Amino acid sequence: xxxxxxxxxxxxxxxxxxxxxxxxxxxxxxxxxxxxxxxxxxxxxxxxxxxxxxxxxxxxxxxxxxxxxxxxxxxxxxxxxxxxxxxxxxxxxxxxxxxxxxxxxxxxxxxxxxxxxxxxxxxxxxxxxxxxxxxxxxxxxxxxxxxxxxxxxxxxxxxxxxxxxxxxxxxxxxxxxxxxxxxxxxxxxxxxxxxxxxxxxxxxxxxxxxxxxxxxxxxxxxxxxxxxxxxxxxxxxxxxxxxxxxxxxxxxxxxxxxxxxxxxxxxxxxxxxxxxxxxxxxxxxxxxxxxxxxxxxxxxxxxxxxxx
Ligand code: COA
Ligand code: ZN
Numbered sequence: 001x002x003x004x005x006x007x008x009x010x011x012x013x014x015x016x017x018x019x020x021x022x023x024x025x026x027x028x029x030x031x032x033x034x035x036x037x038x039x040x041x042x043x044x045x046x047x048x049x050x051x052x053x054x055x056x057x058x059x060x061x062x063x064x065x066x067x068x069x070x071x072x073x074x075x076x077x078x079x080x081x082x083x084x085x086x087x088x089x090x091x092x093x094x095x096x097x098x099x100x101x102x103x104x105x106x107x108x109x110x111x112x113x114x115x116x117x118x119x120x121x122x123x124x125x126x127x128x129x130x131x132x133x134x135x136x137x138x139x140x141x142x143x144x145x146x147x148x149x150x151x152x153x154x155x156x157x158x159x160x161x162x163x164x165x166x167x168x169x170x171x172x173x174x175x176x177x178x179x180x181x182x183x184x185x186x187x188x189x190x191x192x193x194x195x196x197x198x199x200x201x202x203x204x205x206x207x208x209x210x211x212x213x214x215x216x217x218x219x220x221x222x223x224x225x226x227x228x229x230x231x232x233x234x235x236x237x238x239x240x241x242x243x244x245x246x247x248x249x250x251x252x253x254x255x256x257x258x259x260x261x262x263x264x265x266x267x268x269x270x271x272x273x274x275x276x277x278x279x280x281x282x283x284x285x286x287x288x289x290x291x292x293x294x295x296x297x298x299x300x301x302x303x304x305x306x307x308x
Pocket of ligand 1: 084
């Protein structure tokens, strides 16, 4: 059975949506702690406009401040050429290009329609490949609102596939299907994942779920049952797009790892180390997190029998 590959997104999707700025040194400490837990990748920050996302204005300091390890990939979100150039200057393993599958969310989030984003993608990929350190960089694309748009409702599968086709033609190597505001349900996830893998058999797909309506883990399981092994998840279940109404946290990393490990599916992640990292989050962000296993303990936790 193929081991899962988990991409931790709390430092990006999580911290972008917090009420207050997380100090750079705290971000670096958390990423360094996460780097030794067995996660495949960490989405460390995003190189976007500091006016759009002020909480990640320290992207360059974070990327150059963390301890690098050969066994964990450092990926960063970039929306345009300027972001790609800043990211490459910091030295990264992967760029995660972002665009929306729907016009309204694309305009709200990035001030670009999907067509305009694809033009940026072409320019970004050229800039990455022309950069002396860019040849080895993996190019992933995240497609927001793949399972529905908070402004437009249903996004047709044909539209999602048309956009993926364009991305791959431009040189994108992996695609993340994002359920930006937790609209997806497990039946829909199974349908889209099956169809995507049969239409694009050579493309590694990652699934990015938000738990906005409590369907995050069910959706991850539905995706896994179709053969998906790559997931985005966020420590403590932090996260949310500031430009999507009603957005809330991602599927929680330690809850996802716990579920799969309980099922006998290897995640490669040290759950105890992850839980220890999650336990410090409330101090870091100033509030309780939505994560459940960190509060309840693992399912095989044994309580002392009450004495009479
Ligand atoms: N990094 C740093 N600064 C950037 C930047 C980047 N990647 N891209 C643009 N800027 C700066 C420009 O230099 C300009 O600065 P100035 O006003 O001081 O001259 C300003 O931002 C506006 O630039 P412009 O190219 O006109 O961008 P825009 O206003 O059309 O915004 C994006 C487009 C994509 C840059 C912006 O919407 C954005 O960063 N969105 C990201 C949203 C996000 O991360 N959402 C959550 C994740 S899905
Ligand atoms: Zn997200």
